[in-house]
Amino acid sequence: MTSDSLFIEQAEYINPEDFIEWSSEHPNEExxxxxxxxxxxxxxTGPxxxxxxxxxxxxxxxxxxxxNNGAFPIYVNFKLSLKLEPLYKSKANGGYWFSQWMYLKIYEGIYKSxxxxxxxxxxxFHIKLIEIExxxxxxxxxxxxxxxxxxxNLSTYILNxxxxxxxxLVNKTRCVLFLDDAAHAFAPEQQHDFFEFFRKIKSRNISPKAAIYPGVTNFSPTFNIGHDAEEINAWINPEDDNYFAFMIMMxxxxxxxEVFEKLTQEESLLSIMCYASFGIPRMLLNMVRNMYVENEEDGEITYEINFTRKNVLKEVKVCTQSVMSIYSSLELKLPIYKHFVEVGNVVFSRIIDLIKTYNKDKQVGLKSITVAIKKETNLNLKKIIGFYQYAGLLSEKGQISKGEKGIFDLYLINLSFLIDSNALFAAKKVKTDDLATALKTRNAHAFTRTQADYLLQDEECKLSLSLPPCQKCGKNRDxxxxxxxxxxxxxxxxxxxYEELINQDIDALPLTTTxxxxxxxxxxxKKVRDILFDIDHKELNSVPRIGQYWAAKIYYIAEEYIS
Structure with a gap:
């Protein structure tokens, strides 16, 4: 097993044997x-x-x-569903062809099971595997x-x-349909069609389960959460008692x-990294991979470990940049909301400043990592907060009533941003142990209250959709x-x-400049499409210092970018 293979973050790309060995138990897994x-x-749902x-x-x-017991499982990954989005723009029956593609993907899953x-x-079956492919x-x-x-001409009836x-054939009386990366395409029409299918396929003996993003999912008009499906939160809350233990186990x-032993000797630094990942295992793996170098000489493997405060804080900053790049990508994935994303940057800075001001004179164990926003009907702010949830900038905690002051929505802020901006202490020199303690210790009353009109000020409240102009005369759409x-x-x-994303320069991908x-x-x-259409990674493999592993990884990164 290579060192690189240890850091494959996406579960769908891990070999089945390694998946069983490497998987840690989610705190709420049972x-x-x-x-x-x-x-x-x-x-x-989860970021x-x-x-x-x-x-x-x-x-x-x-x-x-x-x-003996249980159901017949079918696993389907819809990561590439955005490839069908251009049909909605060029054909009147784009929804029909997207539905056919969905049925085909599920049939493929049936054959695999x-x-x-x-x-x-x-x-x-109604269709053979070779015809499906x-x-x-x-x-x-x-x-x-x-x-x-x-x-x-497939249909829900035929599929059923x-x-x-x-x-x-397998002597089961019910079926569970796992629809992974479902509704991840950012085209509202596709999401609506998917949830119509989800609602129709549900029956006494077929139970659909779909993985979705918070904040950016568009449900069909006839789909009602609670009635048509129950939401399950997959996000690992850093405030949970067993959060740190889960991350350590992973x-x-x-x-x-040898590397794990060295990291655990510096518990405070390890705590900072674990909490900075904000419940996202992928982020923690990204940070840890830069803490050591593997060397091999004469068949003997040694590790050069550089687990220092300086390196940890450097990786925390990289973590914030990674999260912010996901948020910024919404300008391309949801172009009509470009102004919302831009103003959202300003709003998030105000939230960080509020928390920094609150924490300035607070004791180590009484620091705030939560913002409480007075519950109002500001739809623009609600949309921006939804984008934050998608990217992982914050997570919804619930509500709290403050009597005459009103009801407040509570949001836990991504801890890597609080660490990087020094919002927990507002001081130049902070002890490593104090920082770790502040991240671990929670006080139910430590949160920063604010209102929508402070976060969205003056002209910022008048956000409009960024509609493309007429292609002929250039006039803005009404x-x-x-x-x-x-x-x-x-x-x-x-x-x-989809066309906009694949035609982006590869500079848009989260790869190093080198x-x-x-x-x-x-x-x-030169462009993202060149990577996606590079058959057998021939072009990538021709690049010095890019072997089979990195060629596949770069392809996965490009695939992730458009999903």
Whole structure:
């Protein structure tokens, strides 16, 4: 096993054997897995990297390994669903083709589940596996006029019947449908169509479970959370009593014993890193990987470990930059909300300043990491906070009533930003132990109160959608629903989010400047699309210092960028 493979963060890319060995138990795992494996529709929600896929795969493996009881599990990953988004812009029946692609993905999952139980591919389903793979490839390329798609006419009814056939083959009376990375595409039309399917496929013997993002998911008008599905929060709360123990267990399973032993000798520094990751295991792994270097000489592996306060704080800053890049990416993924994202940067700075002011003279054990915003109907601020939740800048804690002062919504602020901005102490010199103690110790009454009109001031309240102008005369659109230009009468074309993302320069990817420069100088890769369409990573493999592992990783990064 290579050192690099230890730091594959996305669960869907980890080998099954390593997945079992490396997976740590989520603090609420027993409850979550019970809900995911039993009957009923569920929505598993949480920011990027919080472990939704890990929980989905654990639930799938649990059911798949059950011989007697349990259900027939089907696992599907919809990460590439945005590839279908251009069809909504160019074709009147884009929703139909997206639905066909969804059905095909689920059929692919059915075949894989049956294969894991040594049941052959020659099952009497409505469509064969070889036809599925060909049709999905054509749809993802947008080639809907090909002859192979002429007779493609799948439906919820047909899928339901074939799922029942599969259940009979494995002697199960119910099915759990795991829909991972569901509704992650940022096209509202796709999200609406997905949730219509989710609502329709739910039945007495079929229980859909979908992983979604908080804050940016658009449910269909007929879909009601609570009635159509129960929400399950997958995020690991840093305020939970067993939070630190979970993070330590994950590192114990992932790190070489010598490295782990060294890190645990500096408990305060380790605490700072764990809490700075803000409940996102992926962030902690990213920080830890830069604390040591693996050397191999004559078959002997040694480790050069540099676990210092300076390096830890450096990685905390990198962590904030990573989270902020996810937030900033919304300008491309949700272009009509560009102004909201821009103003959101100012609002978040005000929140940090409020907490810093509150904490200035507070004792180490009484520091605030929470902001309380008076509950109001400011829809613009609500939208911005939703974007914060998606990126992991904050997490909703609930509400608190302060009597005549009103009801306040509580939000836990990403701890890496509080550390990096020194908002916990507002002092130049802070002891490492004090910083670790302030992060660990909580006081129920330590929070900073504010109101919407302070966070969104004056002209900032009058946020408008950033609608693309008329392609012919350049006049701004009157509203989001306009189909023809009010000035010249020309049809207004909707921009494709997918096309916009894949045509970005590779500078937009979270890669080092040196890595990006090397790729550009030694290959024909210049844009994100060049990486995604690089068959067998031939171009990437031609770049010096990029081998099989890094070629695959860069492809995954590009894939993650558009998902």
């Amino acid at each position: 409850v979550i897995l019970k809900k995911l494996t039993q009957a009923g529709a569920k929505l598993l 990027r990297g919080c472990g939704k896929t890990t929980l989905m795969l654990k639930a799938y493996n649990k059911l798949n390994s059950s011989k 049956l294969e894991s139980k040594d049941i052959g591919k020659d099952v009497n 060909k049709a999905m490839s054509l749809l993802e390329l947008g080639e809907i006029n090909r002859e192979e798609l002429t007779n493609l 019947n074939d799922i029942n056939i599969a259940m009979n 590192l114990r399973k992932r790190l070489p014993a 509203n989001e629903e306009a189909r023809f230009c009010s000035n010249c009468g020309s049809p207004l074309k909707a921009a494709s989010i 890595r990006i420069s090397g790729i550009k100088n030694h290959s024909n890769i």
